[in-house]
Amino acid sequence: MTQTSFASDHKKWINEQLFDTIPLGIAVIDPEFNLVYANSAFEQLFGSWKHHKCYNIYKSREDMCSYCESTLTFKDGTPRINEEVGYDRSGRQIRYLQHTTPIVDEDGNFPFIIHIFTNITEAAQIRDEYQLLLDQVPCNILLIDRNFRIIKANKRLRDWLGDVQDRYCFETLKGLKHKCTECTARQTFTDGQMHTGYHSWQSKKGKILHFHVITVPLKQPNGKFDLVMEMAVDVTQTLRLEDGLKFANTFLETIIATSMDGIFAVNERGKITIFNPAARKLFNIKNNQVVSREELAAMLPTGFLAQVSELPGHVYLPEIEVKTINGEAFPVRLIGNRLMADDGAIGMAFSVQDLRKIKQLEQEKLEAERLAAVGHTVAGLSHGIKNLITALEGGMYMLNSGLSKGNIERIQKGMEMLVRNIERISIFVKAFLSFSKGRQIQAKYCDPAEIAQEVVDLYAVKAAKLGIVLKNEKLGDVNPAPIDYESMHECLTNLVGNAIDACQVSEGAGCHVTVRTFEDDGAIIYEVTDNGCGMDYEVKRKVFTTFFTTKGLGGSGLGLLMTKKIVQEHGGKIDLESVPGKGTTFRISLPRLRLPKVISKEA
Amino acid sequence: MSAAKKILIVEDEQDVLAYFEAIFQDNGYDTVLARNGIEGFELAKSEKPDLIALDITMPGQSGMKTYRQYKRHPALKDIPVIIITAVNDSFKSLLDELNGFSTPEAFFNKPIDPEELLKVVAGILSE
Numbered sequence: 001m002t003q004t005s006f007a008s009d010h011k012k013w014i015n016e017q018l019f020d021t022i023p024l025g026i027a028v029i030d031p032e033f034n035l036v037y038a039n040s041a042f043e044q045l046f047g048s049w050k051h052h053k054c055y056n057i058y059k060s061r062e063d064m065c066s067y068c069e070s071t072l073t074f075k076d077g078t079p080r081i082n083e084e085v086g087y088d089r090s091g092r093q094i095r096y097l098q099h100t101t102p103i104v105d106e107d108g109n110f111p112f113i114i115h116i117f118t119n120i121t122e123a124a125q126i127r128d129e130y131q132l133l134l135d136q137v138p139c140n141i142l143l144i145d146r147n148f149r150i151i152k153a154n155k156r157l158r159d160w161l162g163d164v165q166d167r168y169c170f171e172t173l174k175g176l177k178h179k180c181t182e183c184t185a186r187q188t189f190t191d192g193q194m195h196t197g198y199h200s201w202q203s204k205k206g207k208i209l210h211f212h213v214i215t216v217p218l219k220q221p222n223g224k225f226d227l228v229m230e231m232a233v234d235v236t237q238t239l240r241l242e243d244g245l246k247f248a249n250t251f252l253e254t255i256i257a258t259s260m261d262g263i264f265a266v267n268e269r270g271k272i273t274i275f276n277p278a279a280r281k282l283f284n285i286k287n288n289q290v291v292s293r294e295e296l297a298a299m300l301p302t303g304f305l306a307q308v309s310e311l312p313g314h315v316y317l318p319e320i321e322v323k324t325i326n327g328e329a330f331p332v333r334l335i336g337n338r339l340m341a342d343d344g345a346i347g348m349a350f351s352v353q354d355l356r357k358i359k360q361l362e363q364e365k366l367e368a369e370r371l372a373a374v375g376h377t378v379a380g381l382s383h384g385i386k387n388l389i390t391a392l393e394g395g396m397y398m399l400n401s402g403l404s405k406g407n408i409e410r411i412q413k414g415m416e417m418l419v420r421n422i423e424r425i426s427i428f429v430k431a432f433l434s435f436s437k438g439r440q441i442q443a444k445y446c447d448p449a450e451i452a453q454e455v456v457d458l459y460a461v462k463a464a465k466l467g468i469v470l471k472n473e474k475l476g477d478v479n480p481a482p483i484d485y486e487s488m489h490e491c492l493t494n495l496v497g498n499a500i501d502a503c504q505v506s507e508g509a510g511c512h513v514t515v516r517t518f519e520d521d522g523a524i525i526y527e528v529t530d531n532g533c534g535m536d537y538e539v540k541r542k543v544f545t546t547f548f549t550t551k552g553l554g555g556s557g558l559g560l561l562m563t564k565k566i567v568q569e570h571g572g573k574i575d576l577e578s579v580p581g582k583g584t585t586f587r588i589s590l591p592r593l594r595l596p597k598v599i600s601k602e603a
Numbered sequence: 604m605s606a607a608k609k610i611l612i613v614e615d616e617q618d619v620l621a622y623f624e625a626i627f628q629d630n631g632y633d634t635v636l637a638r639n640g641i642e643g644f645e646l647a648k649s650e651k652p653d654l655i656a657l658d659i660t661m662p663g664q665s666g667m668k669t670y671r672q673y674k675r676h677p678a679l680k681d682i683p684v685i686i687i688t689a690v691n692d693s694f695k696s697l698l699d700e701l702n703g704f705s706t707p708e709a710f711f712n713k714p715i716d717p718e719e720l721l722k723v724v725a726g727i728l729s730e
Contacts, residue, residue, distance in 0.1 A: 383660070383689045383690055384689075386689035386712070386713040386714060387616055387619065387689045387713060389713070389714040390616075390619050390622065390689070390713040390714045390715065391616060391618035391619050391622065393622065393714050393715075394618050394619055394621060394622025394623075394625070395618065395622075397622055397625060397626065397717065398621070398622070398625055401625065401629060410625070413621065417618045417621065417622075420618065421618060505662070
């Protein structure tokens with residue numbers, strides 16, 4: 001093997017064969033741009049070429065290119081290299097590098113030009129994709145050198161901060177005159193590892209954004225690197241949401257912890273997640289004591305948990321009994337909410353309000369009202385007694401003066417007066433005893449309108465005889481309610497009886513009495529209206545408050561007092577409107593929430 | 604001797620009315636009887652009594668209203684009125700309700716002392 005044998009034999013081979021062996025397309029054109037010669041790699045790329053102009057083949061054009069490098073090289077003989085877009089033999093678009101080199105003859109002219117092609121279609125596409133990715137990825141990307149100068153920035157960052165190339169990163173991003181004390185890029189420069197950090201960057205207008213930053217070394221195959229790529233994701237919005245969430249959380253926790261009402265919650269698996277101090281106090285549960293779902297279910301009304309978890313919205317029980325963990329029952333107002341997220345139930349939340357204090361206050365108020373009524377009754381009683389004593393004294397006077405004058409008629413009259421007023425005393429005493437004792441209200445579910453109907457039926461004959469039109473009206477639906485039937489019957493009997501009496505006193509014809517039963521704003525209402533004599537101010541003022549009668553011997557003066565007492569024992573109130581000569585309306589209002597409890601049959 | 608003085612008694616309790624009638628008649632007065640305030644006003648106009656004994660608590664129209672009617676009426680406003688009532692209010696609280704009307708000549712709370720009543724009536728009528 002000698003060098004000389006290579007020079008002679010192989011040079012010959014190269015000169016003859018290399019042209020078709022080389023994997024680069026090579027073509028030769030004349031000054032008219034006719035393709036005059038080409039190798040097989042060229043044919044592989046562009047197809048057959050004979051009798052064609054270069055632009056016919058490279059660019060699939062009929063006319064010459066408007067800008068032509070080869071024209072220039074024919075003139076000045078300078079080799080050129082440029083990137084072109086053309087079409088391959090199948091018509092697919094390709095990208096290639098074109099080297100343009102003149103063939104120089106002995107006279108120094110350029111009769112032909114050689115074109116050498118490098119197909120870079122795939123590389124160009126990868127490069128374009130990379131650029132697109134770099135510019136469009138939703139984060140800021142920059143390359144930093146060891147001097148902390150920005151070598152390159154993606155479009156997103158340039159759009160935000162303008163031209164940043166060759167400037168210091170700390171200056172550009174943070175407006176600092178020196179390097180940052182905590183520098184994520186420096187960590188990567190130091191150990192060649194990936195690092196993360198949080199940084200706040202400032203725009204030229206002073207707007208501050210917060211970034212989660214990742215730095216990675218841009219390593220060469222030998223492991224060395226002089227550039228770090230920094231990727232910064234904008235977390236400003238996330239941080240703001242986190243802050244909002246933190247605030248909402250603290251706010252809620254404070255409210256729950258300090259609420260006067262008991263608040264507790266269970267998650268979707270039935271585990272108790274919240275049991276606030278008020279709830280612990282109510283249910284007598286120690287601060288660190290864990291409550292199981294079974295224990296919770298036992299404290300709440302039977303089936304309540306299931307009811308809340310099955311019904312949409314919330315379940316509201318205005319008055320219900322629950323139990324402490326030790327099984328002691330007490331009345332509460334209870335609300336259960338099913339908590340819903342986008343994809344279904346996430347648990348239940350409950351609020352519970354202790355009704356014991358409220359109940360006690362209500363009881364005390366009723367008792368105070370009862371005592372006041374007794375006080376008024378005693379005052380009224382003394383009024384009645386004074387009249388009785390005066391009448392008795394009158395009887396005695398008639399008797400004595402009749403005796404001394406020997407006047408039999410007067411003696412007889414005196415006796416009658418004494419007997420009559422002693423009889424009145426006994427009526428008074430009986431009525432007063434029944435009032436002061438009363439009887440325990442015994443509420444049972446009944447139809448409020450039925451009581452009114454029965455009272456109206458009771459007076460139907462009497463009213464018809466007196467020519468009074470007596471009507472009963474039920475307006476809309478009135479649901480059954482816990483009421484002491486007998487007592488309410490007595491109330492309405494008193495009111496209707498009074499109304500009929502008022503009609504008798506008045507002289508005008510066409511008298512009517514109407515009883516109405518209806519429901520208004522959660523209360524059962526009875527109205528008894530007449531167009532009888534009505535009442536003036538003095539009578540109205542005293543009608544409920546004294547042992548008051550305007551009916552002389554006809555009334556005990558206790559009917560309305562009794563009525564008021566019964567209404568109050570049902571948690572309701574009674575009032576009246578009256579115009580002298582026009583008539584009177586009494587209105588009993590019984591809020592359902594305050595109605596007495598039903599006395600169970602077993603009890 | 605002048606004619607007997609006439610007293611109008613307004614009282615809804617029949618037995619009390621009979622009692623007062625007997626007392627006044629036994630002591631030389633003429634009496635006119637009214638069972639309620641409306642009657643009491645009409646009789647006062649037609650009978651022109653020298654004195655009125657008026658109850659307060661009566662059906663239909665109270666004695667207070669009747670009293671105001673008297674005091675508003677030109678021919679009746681000067682007739683002396685004695686209030687005789689079983690209400691527990693004091694005379695003073697009754698006066699408070701008058702709202703500027705002149706005060707009654709006397710006030711008696713039931714039960715009454717007949718001698719005291721007659722003494723006061725005689726005193727008023729002798730003026």
